[in-house]
Amino acid sequence: MARKSKVTDKDRGYKKSMAALDRLSKRGGFTIDVGFIDEENAKKAAFNEFGTRDIPERPFMRTAFDRNLKKYNAMSRKNLAAVASGQKSLQRFEDALGEEMKKDVIESIQNWRTPPNTTETAKEKGFNNPLVETGAMQRAVVVTIKRGKP
Numbered sequence: 001m002a003r004k005s006k007v008t009d010k011d012r013g014y015k016k017s018m019a020a021l022d023r024l025s026k027r028g029g030f031t032i033d034v035g036f037i038d039e040e041n042a043k044k045a046a047f048n049e050f051g052t053r054d055i056p057e058r059p060f061m062r063t064a065f066d067r068n069l070k071k072y073n074a075m076s077r078k079n080l081a082a083v084a085s086g087q088k089s090l091q092r093f094e095d096a097l098g099e100e101m102k103k104d105v106i107e108s109i110q111n112w113r114t115p116p117n118t119t120e121t122a123k124e125k126g127f128n129n130p131l132v133e134t135g136a137m138q139r140a141v142v143v144t145i146k147r148g149k150p
Helices: 014-027 039-050 060-084 090-111 119-125
Strands: 030-035 142-147
Touching: 030 090, 039 060, 060 090, 090 142
Parallel strands: none
Antiparallel strands: 030 142
């Protein structure tokens, strides 16, 4: 006599994962902006990032993002999988990625060395770190997360 097979369907998170992916697609994604919102530091950052007639170009922001793009992509792949499986909220992932980007911009400001300050500027500051004087620019870096369609 033949035995009847019994199949049991155990949902190990599939439904929850699919619901999370559905919410993500309906929400339209997110945008993370890292930069400066106060006018004084935004101007100072732009003058240094792109250069002026008197200030040489020191692209600390573009360099920070370019150097860390692979890390951001890896974080995104890993964390979006965790979001889809319900192990992590999308907001926690967005916040973590934004803070990582902010940290990298601050490190770029602190570690930037070329071109160096003029001899006069270095003497006036008492040290030769081109993008650091009072620390105001590092403290002014902010993260803004825009949820939904850009």
